[in-house]
Structure formats: C-alpha cells, structure tokens
Amino acid sequence: MKRNTDLSLQTKSQTGFGPHTNSADDPGKKPFQFDGTEQYVLEKQLAMIRTMAQLSSSGVTVYDMQNDIHIFTSKQFYKIYGYEIGELQTNINNEVYDSKIHPDDLEELKKNGYEAMQFIMNVPAEARKQYKMVSEYRILNGHKKYMHVIEQQQILEQDALGNIWLSLGVIDISPNQTDMQGVKYQINNFHTGELIHLAEPTEKGSLTDRELEVLKMISAGKLSKEIGGLLEISVHTVNTHRQRILEKLRADNSIEAVNMAKRNGLI
Incomplete structure (x- = not known):
C-alpha cells in the first residue's frame, strides 16, 4: 500500500510511505528510473505474492507508488474492508480504501507515512527492505461499524535511483477491539528486531x-x-x-x- 513517497537526496520532492497519501499530487515528484528488467521483476513479485495470499488469512495488497494504484489485492483484503468478494478489481486507486478509514485516523496515517519515509530514506538503499511500518487504526467494516486493524507495510522493490516503487501491505483484524483513540505505529527492523518509535508530541x-x-x-x-x-x-x-x-x-x-x-x- 502507499502513504507517501521518497525523500532521498535524488528525490526529496516525493511524498511518503504506504498507501494513504497521494504522491501524484506532488508537483515536484521526480520520475522513476528503471533498467529494463522491471516487467520481469514485477511479474516475479506478483507471482510470489499471489501464492502467499492464497495461503494466508491476512489481507494482502501490492501498491505501485509510481502510478499510485493497487496492482494486486487479495480477496481477504477486500473482505476486511467490508467489500463483497469480486466486487472490485485490481489497479484500484487508494481512495477506495481510504474512504473506509476513520477520518481522524486517516490524517494521522498520512503524517506517520511522511515521518516513516523520512526515516527510511535516510537508511542505505540496500538496507531499506529490512524495515516495515506497523500501524493500528480504525476502518468501517461491512456492518457499518468501526473496528481496529493492524497493517504492516514494507518495501518490495526500488527503482535505479532508490525511489520506493512497489510496497507490500498486509492487514489483519486487531485482537484489540477496545475503545482505542488515535493511531499506534512503529517501524520495525525485522532482521535485527530493533523497534523505532517516531511519534512526536504536537502540543x-x-x-x-x-x-x-x-x-x-x-x-x-x-x-x-x-x-x-x-x-x-x-x-x-x-x-x-x-x-x-x-x-x-x-x-x-x-x-x-x-x-x-x-x-x-x-x-
């Protein structure tokens, strides 16, 4: 999924990480640069993700940050968001999902995505795939009630300049369904186990x-x-x-x- 874009030296004008902000709205967004193998890489990644989704009870999606669309979304992902299976297809704009997120949480997710991008783009390009962003927030389910979900996002592929091209989103219904206010999130290095908390006081x-x-x-x-x-x-x-x-x-x-x-x- 996608929430912002790229803040590397080459692409400081991009927006943020994950699927809840639109990098296409950024007038200074730098073009992506590929080496000619991108179609092969894309097909290989999608084949692996489809297999993973079939074996998982989690909702799975792949977000193309170059075109700002979901290029793969599993049936379980649709189901968690309250959509009938088969109602939607691939190549979906993120607004379809953002419209189900609690308005207060959506604004926080956008802010968090920007902060996460700032952090990740200061990590060497070869190490960026070691990090994932974990968020807990509220969405409107098929019964028109808000429920808490946990979403994990990580980088699948980068372009030749280090821009984040494809990101993987995995979503589950949270075991915590108490009256939680606001969004919880952290960045996790799943190679070292390090937890990075980026929350900043705003008052x-x-x-x-x-x-x-x-x-x-x-x-x-x-x-x-x-x-x-x-x-x-x-x-x-x-x-x-x-x-x-x-x-x-x-x-x-x-x-x-x-x-x-x-x-x-x-x-």
Whole structure:
C-alpha cells in the first residue's frame, strides 16, 4: 500500500510511505528510473505474492507508488474492508480504501507515512527492505461499524535511483477491539528486531515551561553552563532538563530535539 513517497537526496520532492497519501499530487515528484528488467521483476513479485495470499488469512495488497494504484489485492483484503468478494478489481486507486478509514485516523496515517519515509530514506538503499511500518487504526467494516486493524507495510522493490516503487501491505483484524483513540505505529527492523518509535508530541503541554525555555536556549546555541547562568539554576539541573526533553521528544540528541520541536511548533 502507499502513504507517501521518497525523500532521498535524488528525490526529496516525493511524498511518503504506504498507501494513504497521494504522491501524484506532488508537483515536484521526480520520475522513476528503471533498467529494463522491471516487467520481469514485477511479474516475479506478483507471482510470489499471489501464492502467499492464497495461503494466508491476512489481507494482502501490492501498491505501485509510481502510478499510485493497487496492482494486486487479495480477496481477504477486500473482505476486511467490508467489500463483497469480486466486487472490485485490481489497479484500484487508494481512495477506495481510504474512504473506509476513520477520518481522524486517516490524517494521522498520512503524517506517520511522511515521518516513516523520512526515516527510511535516510537508511542505505540496500538496507531499506529490512524495515516495515506497523500501524493500528480504525476502518468501517461491512456492518457499518468501526473496528481496529493492524497493517504492516514494507518495501518490495526500488527503482535505479532508490525511489520506493512497489510496497507490500498486509492487514489483519486487531485482537484489540477496545475503545482505542488515535493511531499506534512503529517501524520495525525485522532482521535485527530493533523497534523505532517516531511519534512526536504536537502540543506545547508535552514539555514544561522550564523545558521549553531550556530548549529555546539550546536552539540558540547556548551551552549548559550559559543556560544555567541565565536561568539561575545549576548545570546539573540544566542537564536533567536536557535529558527529559530528549526522552519526551524521543530524540537521540539536542539537534534532533530542536528540529522535532520546530516541526511541531513547540518553539
């Protein structure tokens, strides 16, 4: 499935990962580049995916990010989304599925897809297929009731420039059907088991007033000793604030924390 597109050095103008944003809407989208084997690669991948779908109780789809269409969708995928089997065919625009997603969750999925793309396109091209994005959100089922589903997305194929060309989406009904609000998601490296959480706070209340003061000074290039002098607190206290800021923003360092805060309007 598809949610955004490519933010690599060669293709920074593309949009995001997964099927819930439309890269065709991006006027600066770079063209894909292939080496002439793409038809063979496509047929080989689709043959394997069809076999997998027949053996699986999960819904399976393959999204072509060059043309912004689903080029394969299993019967179980249709069924989970509440469509009659055989009602729809392949080469389907993503809006057919997005219309079933809870409106609040759809906006969050778009944001998450963009963040996931930023992360994945900073990974070396040869390692990108090791990652998958896992999301839990609400869709309207065939009984006109919202239910929670878990969707896993990963890269199948890239073009010669490293643009994500084909992505695989696997969807299941979540065992968690409690009244969950919002979207849960993470990125998982299924080779190493590493979990990457990219969620970022979007409200100023996520940080205390003092933490915001410290973060603004960090953004201005001030050192802990300078910040301590200006705020009349110890360097140890400043460093404690720094650590809490990193934890709350889930950042690895001060530069990353400042960038996250700026993107979300915290400073």
